[in-house]
Amino acid sequence: MSILRHGDRGQEVRTLQQRLNQHGAGLDPDGDFGDATEAAVRNYQRRVGLVIDGIAGTKTALALAGADCSNLLQHTLLVSAAARLGVELAAVMAVNEVESLGSGFLDNGKPKILFERHIMYRQLSTPRAPGDDAVDLKAHADQLAVAQPNLVNAKPGGYAGGTAEHQRLANARLIDDLCALESASWGAFQVMGYHAIRLGYQSVTDFADRMARDENEQFEAFMRFIEADPTLLKALKGKKWAAFAKGYNGPNYARNLYDTKLERAYQRHAAGCPIPEAA
Template identity: 70%
Template structure:
């Protein structure tokens, strides 16, 4: 399970974090208590390393403290530029990044995080794309593939694997239809579906997937484009209407998963932090 050390935590892991921060120039008393001063030190290190300075020591921050390369990771500069572009407070962008992302956009093997959706594959295979396409024939083809490969083509969602195994599912689906397969996966830390590529202004599906495999900044760019493409979503974000935003982005299950509450709390935390009170 991914370890996240944040304000209020008390553990040996926090003690080790404090010692690592002190080796990087902090002057913390190493007591294993993640209080205000530890959070300030984490933010200072994150900003210096070019990371998102959210004050949470997760895998990316801990890896950076250990000397890992941060070149592909999302940073403060991208969030600040996106806040200006969207016309919202920086704390708002920090909140949506914290709550709506998967934390990391890449797997340990360097591939982008994906989630292959077999029910989307089923729908896309049955969808006419060109004049003259036979809708009945496409539907029949989709149903045939669903019978033969139910884990790859299915009217019902499911069949999910973990981590790199999702790429194996996608590779198998590409053998059935490469275009529909890549469009049927969500890509990167913000889970942007491949079939949005054209609406989000990418030159091609291949252009979209290549950018999602490049770095987290490109993945966040897709997320920003997605917000810009949906006026209602953009308006909700500007107005900090967290329930409206969460419902539009996460669907009806947002309330059960408390996405709106998490967004509000994250926003307040970042808005109250001095380093994030700069103008959007």
């Protein structure tokens, strides 16, 4: 599905307008995504509880088609997150737009994940108990890397994408359940499993179970991640987008223009941000 926004024109916009009209929008289906269409999208998103951004993406299209959207991120959570973090709602919306994968779930209903074989290697090599021998653990990880390099490897890679990542995870769990769950990133915001305890979850299993529930749980993990990093939170409060992007996306953030995307998204949301408290 195409992502439609202000300024777009064409048959897809006309179809969007017609579907909005079925919900009482009263638009002229002229195929021009102007102010009236954006307002109608916002009104519809507000009515069904979706993030109120005026952008007709996959989630809005699914809702208009009558799909069950109960597991999708709700706008009220963004409002409460802004208050909880002490930042502008437009800043939270910008981060949600740029840093999420758009959706936290695959078409089969499973959460989006990415299994990181180099993290699996690291976790297997890490002593956890007083009696653990680091040399022995590393030797065992090295043996597994030779036998199953797609699952255990000192170097990143081996990605299969989509539902195939769940098969990789399932195979890795046969090697070591704890390390495997820790070695996957989860949900729309791709929070790594090894952060689970630091972020206040009872266990990595508890974390994984919650990531499989809905996007609101995935967003909660994202908020906890920001709260647990004072530098990241300070950058968000100050709208220092380069610093935020570096902290969240890593030192190569500029290669993908994350800071520029965050700045532009913030400006757009700041200009058109609804007042959710009155919604």
